Amino acid sequence: MKKTLLICLMGLLCLPISTLNAQSKVVESPPGTDLVYQPGIPGQEGESSSARRDGTEAYFTLRTEIYSSSAISSLLHWELRELELDTRYDYSFLQQDTLQSSPGTFFSGTQGKQVSESRIPMGESIGRFHLWDGQHVLLENIWIQAGDSLAVLWDQTTSKLMLSGPDADKIRLQVHLQELDMTAKANLNPAMILSDVKRILDSPEKQEEYNRISEQYRTGWTRKMLWLDSEEERINRASQLLKLSGTEGSLLSELKRYRNEIDTDLYAWLHAYWTGKLRKEAMEFIGIARPQSRDWAELLLRYGMQSEDISVANDWKVAPSEWTESVYLENKLLEKVSPVSFFYLSATLPESLRDQVDALYLIREYRNHTQSDSLFSAVLDRMHTPWVEDYLQNIYDSNIAGREILNYPLLDSDGSEVFPHSWKGKLVFLDFWLSGCGSCLKFAKNNFLPLIQSYAAHPEILFVTISGDSDAERWRKSLESGLYTADSSLDLFSGGISHPLLKQYQIQAFPTQLLLDKEGKILRTGDFPSTLDGWSQLIDSYLASPKSVSTSHPITP
Template sequence: MKKTLLYLIATLFLSLFIILGFAQNISAKKYRIKLKIDYELNQPGDSVTLLFNPQEALTMQQIAIVDSSGICSFDLEQEFPFGKFSIEKFKKHKRNDHRMIVYKLYWEAGDDITFKIKDNLIVNDYSTNLIISGPGAEKYKLQYSLRKELETIYQEAQTKNSVSADSLKYLEQLEYQLYSVLNKSKDKINPFLYDVLKTDILMVRYDPIIDNYISFRLGYAKESPEKRNQHIDTIHKVLTNIKKFPVSDSAIAASGRFQRAFGELFYSTALLKNNPPDLKTSLREIVHYFPGVQKESGLLSLLKQYGLTKNQTELVEIKKSVKTFPYNAILNKLLVQKRRNVYGYTFMDTSRNLIDLNQYKGKYLLIDFWYTGCGACAVYYQNTLSKIEEEFKDHSKFAAVSISADRDFNKWLKSIPINRYTNTDAINLNTGLLGNKHQFAEDIGQWKYPFIILVDPDGNIVEYDTNSISTTKELLRETLKKYLQ
């Protein structure tokens, strides 16, 4: 009897060991991105950047150098089996060539693609000057065909001026024509990708509504309670319709258009109910409206809207909800990016000296990333940051750090005393010739400008582009007082 019991226990432990080992192998599985960029303007030594978005909330980048034959190759392993990627080129020659030459194309594991791109002075994403080859090339040709059809429809509508761009008649026509392009290539792509692209097409119908709510946000506070409730009802109807799309749940969750709409619309309803918006309110709504992987992907999109704080209680609920691969892997990657320590990264000061952020140890640092010509950066500085800098200028535990991504050093230097984006009293730093490709931007997943983080006296990010620090001076003031008290 004892021998039998010992045998059963040993078998159980062995089985458990095998299962755990198998699970670890699954989680450790890597997927390969293989791309070659043969761009007519490439010169040896030029840099080309691969921007990869496995989900709208997460941006990663990989920089490669053009070789002696004029080819730039990307061959890297990463933990996500699909997502969108873009290719951005930086010049080394005199011609102005800082361009996005491939923009948000849907990639899947196993693709091995070559993009041969001719010189083009007019079109930025090169859809008319592009030759695509290699295993999986059909999906890229199809995506460019859909874009071309979309552009054609827009141009025809503008020329004829027969229907407004947000009318149901126009949107139905647009949807029908895009379907015809998609279905011609249905047999050349897998069912999952077909459903993702179909979801993107179905989402086009709601673009005018989504864009309207994005642009109208500043006016929410002036609306009556009745009007706000009407807006909320409209948004909920859109979300209900999306739930009924005749495609797989996993394809809806993977659609970039769905992810954008999800975050924007739920953030809008939270704004309509409370100002400032409340993440807990949004979480409750999401659980009510969406199940499964749609909910998980949507929660990530919502984090992009709200930003992250170091001790965010809502993260416990989000972690419990986001448990399906690859969305749990995306969440973990997101949290790693947003919990970086900023010490050890160096930037250039106005005298071209390299400055490590650790020399400001012991202070809370409000770090503002911007570049000259960025209108939103100027608005944030004029309306919010400049007021707070003046108010907290004598606080011994606080400093404002202004980091510009301008690659032109002299242009940046001349902009400082103008007081449009910063001022001479701030800690003024620059990313140098790397521009927005500085290692710090890559490591923390910076994806926009202005981009605001708050760092504690030990160099840890405690507020990652949250509404509390990136919107109004009132919210920023309250947040700083909370940490500085």
């Protein structure tokens, strides 16, 4: 079985760095042999394995048995992610493959099943594992350790999944915690943030229906919509979410019950992962609530993570990305509602965690800074975590002004490929948009379409629109509407945010703009004007300048 080892750098694409022969085989054990007690299981002590990034060697061993009533069973696919920095932009070290099964045999007790065994090389001590059968997810967001072995028995006829093997218990625990999390969310009443509940309950009939539902409400049995039209109600909701993410929450209490039954390192990792995941959700809610008063700062400080919880990162090369993101979001919120800066807050963190949090800030926020090149340099200068530094350096190098744009093809309305290098010779205004996006419509109406009309006769500028839609038919209907584009613009289809060009420049929010010079090199990626006059002045300055980069305007990589 051939397996491609991929590394996702710069959020641009998965670059193949090596091709390995995955050691896959069909295991034919003596009848009645239980995998738990079978000696010499690959991936455990005594087995040779692939080189890890720290110089040692280890594997994760996965055995599968698939039962299907059809003559041909579908194939299982797996994915392993390590060194995750930002899951939004897919910054991670990725391996993925399809399991190649062989028919089971009478003597191995697997007749009528498809059997496989794969040894998956691991470069780190822990990684995030996914396993699926077509559209059917079997295991998701499961943390495995180097040296683990797991047997998966999958009955496609009944959709039943069974786990066995030396390390099945730690996987079952994680599945159990996921079920608890889903149950807790199902029991949490949905909430809507609005300025005045009367805008919703605007008739006696609606008010009467809501009163009836409220009277019949029973915790854990029925649900009701909560209207959060006051700051006090929003703070109470945030407090509830933060409590669930702490020791008062049922999920972490349940995890604590197993503290002495699983590996110490795995327990610490799972505790950080679930704490981060739950706190991240709480921080996202607080961000939506648009906090302004110091009451929010007091709330965040009251439910802040304890120093002993954070100190575990002192011994880690990498922390769970959910934990990192929760700290990033919390520091951003504290910066907003208190006089303390983001980087002052992150400076108090353990070194490796600080580097990940600072890197996440740069990845998410650099477009909003007028001097982001200086910011990048300052953070890189104090960076002490090599793998994080490599990610940031690649992002910086690929987005800095003067770099040539990636020459990956896009499709025009006829389905023909259009390459960015074909735009050379003109100043290029790139507008990334999405069908149904209200902000895209607003930008097109107030800025983009008037600019196209204003520069229609100018021979040195080209307006290019790139849709982030994944549905080509929807894109074509949007083009026909004339609300996003004009007859004189070059309108292209990307197929979605997974396109290398959108990944390269972290295009996940719409609308987003880029400016290219006549040589196809980046002029600007952010810090653009908000008015039509501002855009006109910016474009005129580049058209009037004989150089690729105008020194009269700050360049934002």
